[in-house]
Amino acid sequence: MYNPSVMDALAMDVDYDIPGGDDFQDVTALFAKANAAMDPEEMVMMEGFSLQDAMSALEIGEPRLDTGMSTGRQRPFNPLTPLLPEELCWIMDRSMAYEMEWHSSNQLAHTVYTLLYIHHLQEIDPDMLPYAYLLVKDPNRPLELITIVLRAWVCGLLKCCDRVWRKLSKSELNDTEDWQPDKCEISLSEGWPTKAAIARLADVPSQWREALTVRLRFRLYLLQLIENDVHDNSSQFRELVHEAQRHLSTIRSYPTFEPTEDSPAHATFDPYIARRLNTFMPVRVVQLPTREETWAKLENWLDGLEELTRLAEITDVATWDIVGNLRNTLPTPTLRPGFAGFHDYFVSLNRFPSSWLVDRFFLETIGEGRYNHIYVANGSIHPAGVDTFVKEVLQWHIIYDMLHISTMEYLNTDTDTSDLSHRDLTLLLLTPCVPLYYRYSCMRDVILSGFQLELYSENEKDFAYWYIAKIIEGQLELLDRFVDFQAGSQDSETYQEMFFQRIFLTALQIMCEAMFLLLVRSNKSRSQPWSQMRQNLMRRYKWAFSENYEDYATPPVGNPPDLRRYLIEMGKVMDDNWNSASEAFSMAKSILSGLIESESAKANGCVGGWARDWKGERLKILDILAETCENLAKLKRKSKERKLIWDPTKSLWFPLVEKYEE
Amino acid sequence: MPLASDPIRALHSLLRSTLRITVTDGRIFLGAFVGTDKPMNILLTETEEFRLGPGENPNGRFVGQVMIPWKMITKIEAQESVVQTRNQLDRDVRAGYIM
Numbered sequence: 001m002y003n004p005s006v007m008d009a010l011a012m013d014v015d016y017d018i019p020g021g022d023d024f025q026d027v028t029a030l031f032a033k034a035n036a037a038m039d040p041e042e043m044v045m046m047e048g049f050s051l052q053d054a055m056s057a058l059e060i061g062e063p064r065l066d067t068g069m070s071t072g073r074q075r076p077f078n079p080l081t082p083l084l085p086e087e088l089c090w091i092m093d094r095s096m097a098y099e100m101e102w103h104s105s106n107q108l109a110h111t112v113y114t115l116l117y118i119h120h121l122q123e124i125d126p127d128m129l130p131y132a133y134l135l136v137k138d139p140n141r142p143l144e145l146i147t148i149v150l151r152a153w154v155c156g157l158l159k160c161c162d163r164v165w166r167k168l169s170k171s172e173l174n175d176t177e178d179w180q181p182d183k184c185e186i187s188l189s190e191g192w193p194t195k196a197a198i199a200r201l202a203d204v205p206s207q208w209r210e211a212l213t214v215r216l217r218f219r220l221y222l223l224q225l226i227e228n229d230v231h232d233n234s235s236q237f238r239e240l241v242h243e244a245q246r247h248l249s250t251i252r253s254y255p256t257f258e259p260t261e262d263s264p265a266h267a268t269f270d271p272y273i274a275r276r277l278n279t280f281m282p283v284r285v286v287q288l289p290t291r292e293e294t295w296a297k298l299e300n301w302l303d304g305l306e307e308l309t310r311l312a313e314i315t316d317v318a319t320w321d322i323v324g325n326l327r328n329t330l331p332t333p334t335l336r337p338g339f340a341g342f343h344d345y346f347v348s349l350n351r352f353p354s355s356w357l358v359d360r361f362f363l364e365t366i367g368e369g370r371y372n373h374i375y376v377a378n379g380s381i382h383p384a385g386v387d388t389f390v391k392e393v394l395q396w397h398i399i400y401d402m403l404h405i406s407t408m409e410y411l412n413t414d415t416d417t418s419d420l421s422h423r424d425l426t427l428l429l430l431t432p433c434v435p436l437y438y439r440y441s442c443m444r445d446v447i448l449s450g451f452q453l454e455l456y457s458e459n460e461k462d463f464a465y466w467y468i469a470k471i472i473e474g475q476l477e478l479l480d481r482f483v484d485f486q487a488g489s490q491d492s493e494t495y496q497e498m499f500f501q502r503i504f505l506t507a508l509q510i511m512c513e514a515m516f517l518l519l520v521r522s523n524k525s526r527s528q529p530w531s532q533m534r535q536n537l538m539r540r541y542k543w544a545f546s547e548n549y550e551d552y553a554t555p556p557v558g559n560p561p562d563l564r565r566y567l568i569e570m571g572k573v574m575d576d577n578w579n580s581a582s583e584a585f586s587m588a589k590s591i592l593s594g595l596i597e598s599e600s601a602k603a604n605g606c607v608g609g610w611a612r613d614w615k616g617e618r619l620k621i622l623d624i625l626a627e628t629c630e631n632l633a634k635l636k637r638k639s640k641e642r643k644l645i646w647d648p649t650k651s652l653w654f655p656l657v658e659k660y661e662e
Numbered sequence: 663m664p665l666a667s668d669p670i671r672a673l674h675s676l677l678r679s680t681l682r683i684t685v686t687d688g689r690i691f692l693g694a695f696v697g698t699d700k701p702m703n704i705l706l707t708e709t710e711e712f713r714l715g716p717g718e719n720p721n722g723r724f725v726g727q728v729m730i731p732w733k734m735i736t737k738i739e740a741q742e743s744v745v746q747t748r749n750q751l752d753r754d755v756r757a758g759y760i761m
Contacts, residue, residue, distance in 0.1 A: 017720070018690070018714075019682070019690055019692055019710070019712040019722060020680070020682045020690075020692050020741075023741055023742045023743055024682050024739035024740065024741055024742060025739060025740055025741075025742040025745050026737060026738070026739050027676070027681075027738050027739060027740045027745070028735070028737050028738045028739075030669055030672055030673070030738075031669075031673070031698070031702055031704075031732075031738050032702075033669040034669035034670055034672070034673045034698075034702070035700065035701070035702045035732070036669075037669050037670050038670060038699075038700045039700065040700050041700070042670075042699070042700055043697060043698070043699045043700075044670065044673045044674055044677070044697055044698050044699075045677075045696070045697035046677045046678060046695075046696040046697055049696045049697055049705075053696075053727075054696075054697060054705055054729065056727060057705055057727040057728055057729040058725060058726065058727065058728045058729070059728070059729050059731070060685060060691070060728050060729065060730045060731070060734055061685070061686075061730075061731055061733070061734040068689060068711050068723070068725065069687065076715075276713070276723060277723060278723045278724055
């Protein structure tokens with residue numbers, strides 16, 4: 001039978017080497033005597049070591065600084081303590097929860113590393129077991145559960161973390177912000193081949209209970225998914241995603257198990273492990289989500305991978321861009337590896353020749369890519385630049401600047417343009433507008449995301465809406481030209497997309513203008529003087545006031561914002577008694593509802609555009625905005641004042657009117 | 663023991679040498695002794711922290727420069743060879759062999 005005292009005695013029956021060896025002599029008494037002999041202000045200090053140097057020392061015993069201080073909370077852990085199969089399931093589930101928390105940008109030291117077996121892999125190696133352990137037999141808790149099943153699991157977990165770590169470090173995500181790379185000098189089995197980890201997971205005998213087998217198989221599929229790239233073999237990848245989803249739903253269907261209070265399973269995790277690792281990060285005990293929340297995160301991750309397989313079959317740059325934006329906009333929990341996968345997919349653009357990429361880029365915006373070879377041949381567009389286009393407002397300006405100069409040079413030099421038709425000439429002039437259009441989108445998204453991140457103070461909100469409205473104004477002018485140019489090909493996805501954008505952005509602009517109206521009127525007694533507000537704006541919109549633009553010949557369009565015009569328009573709005581925000585919201589709602597209805601009636605619907613299969617999510621955004629308009633339209637100018645509440649979990653970019661208690 | 667005859671001088675002779683300090687919660691610190699003050703707050707640099715027992719990392723972890731207050735200390739040890747060399751040096755200086 002299992003006898004904990006025997007196992008602990010076995011663990012304790014080890015002589016521990018004293019660090020530093022035996023060549024030491026006790027000098028405590030000497031220090032005690034020195035204490036008595038020293039003057040109050042006297043110090044014994046090594047030459048060259050100042051009091052200031054001493055100030056930076058870490059104080060042992062001070063709980064805030066001394067991360068290694070013993071908390072006395074942790075039960076003693078013996079990696080070879082036998083466990084019940086259900087206790088193993090509990091450990092596996094908990095380690096998955098921690099793994100998901102690492103994906104959600106927590107430290108490894110606070111999450112995955114709290115599983116103590118990670119630090120004792122050698123001790124649970126079946127080939128290295130001390131002889132005494134082989135004599136302890138307990139039919140309910142065979143030691144092989146630890147040395148074969150749990151060891152395979154831990155190896156698979158580490159390998160998954162290793163592969164994810166590599167993918168994240170190659171991605172464009174910011175380490176220490178978006179994800180935490182600190183390994184604290186703990187090996188994630190980097191030098192061990194993934195194939196060996198897969199073999200170890202696959203080789204576990206199947207006589208163990210099904211619950212364990214399902215978990216091990218699930219880990220195996222996760223590892224294979226992380227190891228494979230979607231664009232290498234998308235059908236195999238899809239198969240793996242489906243297998244992982246199937247196994248996850250089986251795990252979910254099992255009844256949950258909680259180990260008893262005195263179970264040794266509780267000792268297998270140490271939330272304070274960071275105090276023993278090579279890290280200067282203070283210890284933080286991560287609040288673990290419930291099992292169901294962890295399963296939901298895993299499901300979300302697998303759904304993201306499934307989405308990637310669908311994207312892998314599409315070669316439209318615009319669709320990838322739209323899906324990326326949808327993931328940023330809709331309030332769904334996202335996990336880092338999913339993003340990294342998406343980024344990898346973007347990187348895979350480099351598999352295509354640069355001319356293809358440039359052609360697609362223009363084709364999907366203005367319907368033609370004929371004259372782009374001029375710029376490609378000149379080397380004006382570098383694929384690496386396009387690669388990072390997702391958020392870079394300045395990079396778009398650089399491309400715009402290059403195209404603008406090239407176009408002007410082409411038209412101003414002696415090149416014979418007499419054989420160019422009117423359409424060709426329009427196309428040529430339209431080409432620099434394409435990067436400009438995407439630049440406007442970036443600027444708009446940057447400001448709108450400030451509402452989702454709850455960045456703006458009360459005094460800043462009206463300016464943010466005003467500036468977005470101005471940016472959209474510029475974008476709508478371009479869209480008019482794009483749509484007119486493609487008037488002959490109304491069935492094309494590009495035309496549909498631009499047509500949709502024109503209507504959608506019109507509604508968004510009306511909403512932003514109405515918000516500006518509403519906020520300026522309700523905030524007549526501003527708490528900040530203009531000089532201070534101006535400084536705040538310069539800081540908040542640092543990217544728009546950046547001096548980097550001076551390095552380029554073409555002046556930037558859309559930035560910096562015209563603060564003078566803002567003040568003039570603010571004054572006008574205060575004096576204006578005619579325009580009503582409520583009516584503007586009603587108008588925006590009717591435009592948005594028109595878009596939604598046109599889609600459901602399948603007549604002249606344009607919501608699809610380049611969004612393709614993701615049309616449903618686009619409609620969801622339209623629905624949210626239409627509801628917001630309806631809510632805000634209720635605000636009557638002379639009605640009793642009601643509070644506006646910005647809550648990113650309940651609405652998108654705009655506030656909702658506070659509900660009165662009935 | 664000659665080192666104890668002038669404890670402050672003896673402390674000076676231990677500067678730069680490796681000390682092994684055991685603290686109340688069982689941890690052991692190994693680091694170069696760089697200074698102390700009247701209340702015996704001991705400063706070590708290049709310090710490594712160790713814990714003994716099952717489940718502990720025998721290689722220790724690097725904690726850099728630390729200050730260990732006297733109230734935390736249960737034992738201070740200096741390398742025997744260093745103590746002996748310093749003692750011999752002390753004797754030689756007093757005997758006039760070394761000026």
